[in-house]
Amino acid sequence: MRLCDIQVVKTIMEQHGIHFQKKFGQNFLVNPAVPARIAQECGAQPQDAILEIGPGIGTLTQELAQRYRKVVAVEIDRDLIGVLHETMADYPNVTVIEGDIMKTDLRALFDEYFSDSRVSVCANLPYYITSPILMKLLESGLPFDYITVMIQREVAQRLCATPGSDAYGAITACASYYASTQTLFAVSKGNFIPVPKVDSAVIRMQRHAAPPVSVQSETMLFRVIRAAFEQRRKTLVNALSAGIPELEKSTYIQILQSLGMDENIRGEKLSLQQFADISNALFKRNSNGM
């Protein structure tokens, strides 16, 4: 079935008596070249399984099902489940699950559907929860080889940003601990119905085999990163004193000096390695009774 067409999308919605749900970030693709390219470039191999988040009426799902062994698609909107059973009827390798990905037990999902093969994630994500979904996938520790997602262009720029640039933020540094990210291509807002306010980009994250930096406590690393960006216009010392108040400002100055960093440096200039060095120094203080 040709799903990626404005008229087809409208007809399916009318036949099922349903409407686009803004609260679920529903902007459906209507240019067939886009889902075909996302599926093609998602990094997976034909024998792999794919987890799709938010299949909508099945536009990308169908492209994935034609290329990969198995697709498991989690959709929050109950009204779309009936649609998907119809549109995916010709694809026995597609399993549709009704659910909220943020409430889904990913480990249980993995054990049930993906323990027998390599697995990657591929999705046109709902924009209202892009970052929480990506962090949930990355922090799950599950071996997703690639995470290929269409997201707001601005978030894509953040994820691919380098230290010191305006787009560099907590999510850049946190995500870089788990994966390397590249932008595959840009997609303008005219490719969706309803037309969203912002343009999009497709990114592909490749999970690191091992973290690129060594830390004694991941919790401490992420605390330091978040504190540094919480108040990004402040110096790192002031941002850390506000975000992790257990230590004196003078101690933060000492730590930075011992690591050869300028005490007036801002967090937005730091590489992941420098965040790791600070977190390891804090962890050491902590174990000595911080």
Ligand code: SAM
């Ligand atoms: N994949 C379709 C496409 O490309 O045309 C639809 C993409 S649309 C941007 C996002 C989809 O995610 C919608 O179908 C929406 O209902 C679904 N969705 C929103 N929040 C979700 C959540 N928390 N868990 C699972 N699906 C969700």
